[in-house]
Amino acid sequence: MGVVLVVHSQTNGYALFPDARGYDSVSDAIAEAWRSGSRLDTRDLSGLVGSAVWGYPAIMALCKVMTGGGWLAAKAVLALLAATGAVAAYGLAMASGRGHKRAAAVGLMVGTSPSLMLWDAWGLKDGLITSLVLWSLLAQTRARFSLACVSTMLSICACLYLRPAAALFLAVALLARVKFRREYLVGSLIVAGAAALFILPRMMTLFGLVDSLEVHDGTRLGFTGGYGSQNLLNHPQYLVTLLFGPFPWEYGAGTAVPERWLYPGTVIWIASLALAPTALRRAWADATGVGRAAVLGSAAYAAVYMVTFGGSFYRQRSLLECVLIILVVLYLPLSPVVAMTRIHVWLALVAGVAVVHSPHLTPTIWSKWLAVCVIGLAVLLTFMCGVRQGAARRFRDRRT
Template sequence: MEASNVSGLVGSEVWGYPAIMALCRLLTGGGWLAAKTVLALLAATGAVAAYGLALTSGRGRKRAVAAGLMVGASPSLLLWDAWGLKDGLTTSIVLWSLLVQTRARFSIACVGTMLSIYACLYLRPAAALFLAVALLARVRFRREYLAGFLVVVGAAALFVLPRLMTLVGIVDSLQVHDGTRLGFSGGYGSQNLLHHPQYLVTLLLGPFPWEFGPETAVPERWLYLGTIIWIASLFLGPTALRRAWADTAGVGRAAVMGASAYAAAYLATFGGAFYRQRSLLECVLLILVVLYLPLSPARAMMRIHVWLAAIAAVAVVHSPHLTPTTWSKYLAVCVMGLAVPLAFMYGLRHGAARRFRERHT
């Protein structure tokens, strides 16, 4: 057994992505640029799926349009699509599968989910875990769910279990090179957060939008806008996730469970600076925030401004380009220390004036 056979046992991008690219090239009759364009168009249908998920969950047309636009204009997904990578396609498959799980009968949802799981095994196995756990959220102990449960068990026994058992049996004996055993990680350059928890800040805040040095003159700088959206979503996420968990009829609880399973696999394997694998989490979290946040847009933006200001204060002190010397860091801390009470006093005075006007109008 060689290391190259692992992809054939569980499926990976080594098999799935080139096959999809070859199919797109065959359909267009053109070159690789035409194939990548078709792949990007397929990935863009994830915006339609997000719109359908919002309507199915009873969120209203305005929130549905906002969710679709957020997915379609996601800076992270646009960057990977521009490179012709598979991240937008994987996200689209997951969103369409969630829509089928939410709208279709359970037996049909099981068939569609198993097909999507098998496709994800050859694109990104962690996304298959997302779909499998999300399907569990739809399970009810009723007679009409028996057929779907039998479909899942039969398909898992036929397709998933043989590969899983074979892989588990060879993990301890497989060697990439002589004396170098196969480790549980995301590959070269990955930062397993279970082994390296110091990279947690990189996961939550990276790629750092306050880095302006010459080493940042790479295409990854286009992810800075996506990082800001991701950081804002992290602040609004806990409130939205509580309401999403209570939504058992819509997509809420299924998306929370699936995203949690995917996040656990992501932390244990890739983590750190593997922002491509994080793009699915970004997309799902953003959808949940748009659909389930119980705040008005004005109040949400006010809280986001305060949160981003706190992150900016950390960035000013942290960045060697914004504050290159120790004295500049001290000066920045003093200025921010004066600005916080002034802003707090202004907020109290403005709030008191607004309440006075409301009482006398």
């Protein structure tokens, strides 16, 4: 909330990001309708918003009515709700049997995530969605299965109006906890009944929009994420954009845009990829904690993300970034020295490829060779230091 207030201290409380301005104007219309005593149903809200995914403008309008203020007051309340995701991450760590140190580290990393704070500061909904998903995972981990089913169904219904792919995340995470036992029968019946009454009609509405919307004249939405998307099934070359974009090494003409504020979060995401294989194997083995459920839910969410928005939209990746950081901190079995060595080597390799391919950083062939030699030397020194420290640690262990 502090970041939101600081960013907008010189904007007179008005939204800056284009999507945020759209949320502001639509939520004003909804708030005025509520203040005048109108009872808006789902069809009315869809008409005002112009989309079947009207949840965030409606929540923002509710905050405006409750606070009696404008966009900044509503966004401050929403940022405060999004910040509670750090508390949920701490609870997930404790429920998974991790110590207080790792739990505190997870809470701090979620609470200070550069990507989530940036989206909150720009007036977008990603922090709120991430917080909702983390609280739902906590309920699935700690509550009885029947209560977990009830809370998850409520969260899925909310996500269907906020971001349907997040609803799939929660559904798959809940299915990962189903066991063939008698006490799970009640929860399974709750899931089946709620899905038939609430989820299935909503899904039919969403699927009915496929191939029916037109973003530009004559351009149908299809199942591609909209105009400008980079579906990885049709365009696998954009996998690099998905993994490493927005590229922190692009400093050429035309890159001095607000998107540069995404670079800190991108660097953390790229560094986490170096530790992901080891952490995910350990998380998969944890069937009672959050590990396996989070891995399966993230895989389902990532699959939808790759076949729709692909490498084009970084906002949809923020949930994956947050969950990956949680899994790395909770389940990484490596020592800090070994982990940092892997991160340094990985970042050096990524930087080497980036520098060689960037015409702005290495414009000539000689500068490219020089960059390769310097980065190769840095990788070698880092590797040798890691081997030396590992040998020294093993020697101390033998002596003790």
